[in-house]
Amino acid sequence: xxxxSQSPSNKVTEKGKDVELRCDPISGHTALYWYRQRLGQGxxxxxxxxxxxxPDKSGLPSDRFSAERTGESVSTLTIQRTQQEDSAVYLCxxxxxxxxxxxxxxxxxxxxxxxx
Amino acid sequence: xxEVEQNSGPLSVPEGAIxxxxxxxxxxxxxxxxxxxxYSGKSPExxxxxxxxxxxxxGRFTAQLNKASQYVSLLIxxxxxxxxxxxxxxxxxxxxxxxxxxxxxLMVKP
Numbered sequence: 387x388x389x390x391s392q393s394p395s396n397k398v399t400e401k402g403k404d405v406e407l408r409c410d411p412i413s414g415h416t417a418l419y420w421y422r423q424r425l426g427q428g429x430x431x432x433x434x435x436x437x438x439x440x441p442d443k444s445g446l447p448s449d450r451f452s453a454e455r456t457g458e459s460v461s462t463l464t465i466q467r468t469q470q471e472d473s474a475v476y477l478c479x480x481x482x483x484x485x486x487x488x489x490x491x492x493x494x495x496x497x498x499x500x501x502x
Numbered sequence: 503x504x505e506v507e508q509n510s511g512p513l514s515v516p517e518g519a520i521x522x523x524x525x526x527x528x529x530x531x532x533x534x535x536x537x538x539x540x541y542s543g544k545s546p547e548x549x550x551x552x553x554x555x556x557x558x559x560x561g562r563f564t565a566q567l568n569k570a571s572q573y574v575s576l577l578i579x580x581x582x583x584x585x586x587x588x589x590x591x592x593x594x595x596x597x598x599x600x601x602x603x604x605x606x607x608l609m610v611k612p
């Protein structure tokens with residue numbers, strides 16, 4: 387079946403502009419995650435959605451970052467007033483279940499964000 | 503701070519050899535352990551998961567888990583140049599997100 391999809395694949399923006407990144411999880415997966423990967427660095431957790439529960443926003447670096455998800459479908463990550471330090475690859479992952487042993491997460495291809 | 507530690511490498515092995523990748527974690531409550539492969543410029547790809555102490559084999563890959571020592575490893579037998587990538591260890595403590603190590607870069611030389 388289809389994997390996790392993300393759009394756009396690349397986004398170049400000017401400092402101070404808002405950007406919106408989209409993630410479409412694997413069909414039937416109840417949990418969705420956003421991570422960030424700066425150049426040459428590891429993955430940082432940003433936010434987690436599980437069904438209709440309140441999202442876990444503990445990884446969001448500032449109030450300029452927000453995300454939404456409707457039910458168990460598409461999610462959008464919004465970065466307001468972008469800064470150069472926001473430049474990174476933003477990765478979305480989904481898993482069948484959000485908690486418990488197992489919870490294999492499958493990643494999309496990512497969106498490479500460059501803030502000039 | 504829940505940490506996952508990996509040697510950054512590069513780990514260089516000749517084609518056909520066994521590559522051994524190691525990972526330690528700090529949270530004793532961790533329950534699920536994963537190995538991802540990430541080619542340069544690509545997203546992480548799940549290659550192995552392990553939940554119980556001992557070995558788990560899948561083709562050329564073997565994951566090993568020792569919860570008492572808080573240690574996870576990945577063995578790649580008959581290494582191929584196409585195995586050259588960064589290998590990420592990830593740990594889940596039954597919470598919501600994965601905590602990733604910084605990755606080990608593997609180079610398999612023909």
